[in-house]
Amino acid sequence: MLTTTGKLMMSREKSALAMERARKVIPGGVNSPVRAFKAIDGKPVFIKKARGNVLLDEDNNRFTDYCLSWGVAITGYNHPHVRAAVHEAIEDGTTYGTATEYEVVLAEKITSHYPSVEKVRMVNSGTEAVMSAIRLARAYTGKHIILKFDGCYHGHSDSLLVSAGSGLAETKSSSSGGVPDKLVEYTLSLPFNNELAVTKAFEKYHNQIAAVIVEPVAANMGLINPREGFLKHLEKISRANKALLIFDEVITGYRFGLSGAQGFFNITPDLTCLGKIVGGGFPAGAFGGKASIMDMLAPDGPVYQAGTLSGNPVAVRAGIATLELLEDKDFYRHLDMSFQILRERLMETEQEFNVTIHTFGNMFSIFFGKHLIHSFSDVVNTNTALFAEFYKSMLEEGIYLSPSPFETHFISSAHTIQNFSDFNDALKKSLKKISVKYE
Ligand code: PLP
Numbered sequence: 052m053l054t055t056t057g058k059l060m061m062s063r064e065k066s067a068l069a070m071e072r073a074r075k076v077i078p079g080g081v082n083s084p085v086r087a088f089k090a091i092d093g094k095p096v097f098i099k100k101a102r103g104n105v106l107l108d109e110d111n112n113r114f115t116d117y118c119l120s121w122g123v124a125i126t127g128y129n130h131p132h133v134r135a136a137v138h139e140a141i142e143d144g145t146t147y148g149t150a151t152e153y154e155v156v157l158a159e160k161i162t163s164h165y166p167s168v169e170k171v172r173m174v175n176s177g178t179e180a181v182m183s184a185i186r187l188a189r190a191y192t193g194k195h196i197i198l199k200f201d202g203c204y205h206g207h208s209d210s211l212l213v214s215a216g217s218g219l220a221e222t223k224s225s226s227s228g229g230v231p232d233k234l235v236e237y238t239l240s241l242p243f244n245n246e247l248a249v250t251k252a253f254e255k256y257h258n259q260i261a262a263v264i265v266e267p268v269a270a271n272m273g274l275i276n277p278r279e280g281f282l283k284h285l286e287k288i289s290r291a292n293k294a295l296l297i298f299d300e301v302i303t304g305y306r307f308g309l310s311g312a313q314g315f316f317n318i319t320p321d322l323t324c325l326g327k328i329v330g331g332g333f334p335a336g337a338f339g340g341k342a343s344i345m346d347m348l349a350p351d352g353p354v355y356q357a358g359t360l361s362g363n364p365v366a367v368r369a370g371i372a373t374l375e376l377l378e379d380k381d382f383y384r385h386l387d388m389s390f391q392i393l394r395e396r397l398m399e400t401e402q403e404f405n406v407t408i409h410t411f412g413n414m415f416s417i418f419f420g421k422h423l424i425h426s427f428s429d430v431v432n433t434n435t436a437l438f439a440e441f442y443k444s445m446l447e448e449g450i451y452l453s454p455s456p457f458e459t460h461f462i463s464s465a466h467t468i469q470n471f472s473d474f475n476d477a478l479k480k481s482l483k484k485i486s487v488k489y490e
Contacts, residue, residue, distance in 0.1 A: 061447060065109035069097040090455045091439045096446070101128035103465035106451055114451035115470050117460040121453065122270075122302050122414075123327045125386075126376050127465025133331050136372035140365045147364065153371060154362040160374050161329070161337060164309040167319045171339030172348060173362040177301035177326030178206025180336035181264070183356045184322045185210055188262035188295040190354045191344050196256050198263045198294075200243040202272030202427025202457075205264060205299050205324075213238040243269055244277060244425040246284045253292050262322075263289050264297040267312035270459040271302075272430045273416040274409040282318050289321075295344070301326035301336065302459070305374070307412025308383055315412075328377075331369030334360075376464075386413050386464055389471075393462065396475040404482045407433070413462045417441075417478075430457065440485050448477035 073080035081087045081095065088095040096114070100107040104127055106114045119125070126133065154173060161171045174180050185197055185208070197210055205211040207227070213235045214226040225235045239256070241248040243265075253260060263285050269275040289296040298320035303312040305328040313320055321344060326336035339345060349355045360366075376382060390413040397415060401408045407418040418424060419434035419441075438456035445452055450473075452460050 061112045062110050063094060063096060063108070063112070066097040067094060069109055070095060085453075085455050085458070088454050091442045095454070096451070103127040103129070104463055104470065112449075114446070114449055115466075115473065116451045117462065117474070118451055118453040118458075119461045119463055120332070121327065122306060122459070122461045123330070123332055125306065125328050125461070125463050126373060127463045128332075130373075130376065130465075132376055133369050133372040136331075136368045137365055140368040143364065145363075145365050146360060148359060151362065151364050151367070153364060153367045157362075157367050157371050157374070160371065160378075161325070161339060164305075164374075165311065165313065165323055165339070167313055167321075167341070168323050168339035169342040170345035171337050172345070172356065173358075173367065174336045174338065174356075175334050175358055175360055175363075176206065177299075177324065177336045178208055179358070180301065180324040180326055180338040181205045181211065181297075181299055182208035184297050184324050184338045184340075185262065185264070186356065187338075187344060187347060187354050188297060188322060190347055190352075192261040192293060192295060194259055194261035194294070195237040196239060196260045197237060198239045198241065198249070198252055198260055200265055200269070200427075201240050202243055202275075202430065203264075203266045203269055203299070204271035205266075206301075209234045210238050211264075213240050242426045242428065243272075243275060244281050246281060249284065249288060253288055253294075258292070260292060260294040262295040262297050264299055266299050266302065267316060267318070268303050268411050268414075270414060270416075272427045272457050273418055273424070273433075274411055274414055274459045275424060275426070275430070276409065276411050277316070278425060282312075282316050286318050286320070295321040295340075297322045297324065299324045302414075303412075305329060305377055306414065306461075307387075309377060328373060329370050330366050331371075331373035333363070333366035333369045335363070335366040335370055382464065386462070389413075389464075389466060389468070390462055392468055393466075393471040393474065396471060397478075400475060400478055400482070403479070404486060406482065414459045416459045418456075437485050441481050444481035444484050445477055448473075448480060450474060450477050 070080050079087050096108040098106050099109050104116050106116045158171050162168050209230045212225050212227040239252055286296055298313055300311040300323055304325040308314055322340035324338045347354045394410050397408045407422050409416050419437045422433055435456040
């Protein structure tokens with residue numbers, strides 16, 4: 052099919068057929084909602100293969116990927132070192148449901164990278180890591196209330212699916228159906244980057260707050276950096292009130308350094324949640340912290356937490372192999388240098404167009420319009436309606452971005468300078484296409 056410019060338009064026929072079949076047997080056709088491309092056209096690409104930074108879809112279209120399985124694939128897909136470790140692991144059997152020495156190796160690695168983590172337990176996803184950390188925080192402090200921030204995402208456990216404005220004294224409602232109001236009564240959601248709101252919450256709910264949970268760099272409402280002093284404030288006020296500070300580093304963990312955002316900002320959270328990168332492309336997460344807190348977990352303590360496939364031998368060996376790559380002293384240095392090249396281009400493009408581009412580490416997001424963006428309400432004020440057309444244009448240019456205006460984009464060590472030139476050309480082209488709509 053030809054476009055109006057005479058360019059050959061990519062076929063997505065096989066993906067469309069797969070979606071049609073999927074819709075009959077899988078709710079919404081997908082196993083995780085954002086994959087359905089609802090923010091775009093409801094026509095997701097079905098992927099059959101990935102290598103390096105390239106996704107190949109069922110129609111044999113190739114995309115340079117800046118979603119990277121939502122930040123997982125930091126070393127690129129199918130890295131030979133990880134692949135070899137996985138092959139070896141499979142030879143030994145894929146699960147035993149009992150302890151293995153590799154789990155100890157992975158735990159030793161994590162505790163050596165994260166000074167705040169003295170003990171760590173493996174789970175199967177980021178959601179599970181956070182859910183378990185919350186239970187532990189409540190048991191440890193003997194308090195119930197969890198303070199979170201609007202627009203931060205911590206997985207889909209009941210207590211954390213709370214929309215802005217809900218809380219003890221306000222509308223007690225969940226952002227999901229099926230969660231009884233009683234369950235979200237104990238969750239407060241405040242504006243990100245608002246120190247005063249946090250101080251006031253601690254005054255109001257004096258002695259009732261068990262934990263403050265935060266994405267130290269918010270990456271689930273587009274990318275929003277913490278304002279200077281915000282994280283320190285959370286650390287101080289939590290400590291002063293005997294509440295735990297939980298860093299949800301499911302995205303930031305291992306993303307721009309071995310010790311995550313806590314290493315970067317020099318903060319010592321009481322508990323840390325990891326996911327994505329730590330599983331090396333397999334379903335794994337982890338939560339950890341001070342030994343005195345972690346020792347409250349069963350079997351030594353009264354807080355129950357378990358998992359048939361937790362610490363799965365294949366996932367653990369993929370995780371170890373991935374961390375081995377990241378431990379190379381040049382890994383993050385190269386990634387940083389590489390991202391600087393993309394960043395410079397992005398900043399030039401930002402000058403030329405009516406967009407606001409945020410970057411942190413090697414992550415970025417693009418907001419439509421010129422705005423100061425520090426919180427979820429600021430994001431909502433941007434022109435998210437333009438995203439669908441922008442996204443479709445980028446896809447046509449062979450670029451796969453995270454398919455939602457509220458997500459963050461990533462690079463991997465497999466991305467090249469040529470990729471970044473191509474990306475920026477595609478970006479400019481796509482912004483030109485949509486710019487008439489908002490100049
Ligand atoms: N926490 C953060 C910061 C996340 O971004 C996510 C998922 O994107 C989660 C928790 C939940 O992780 P999972 O999707 O592995 O359950």
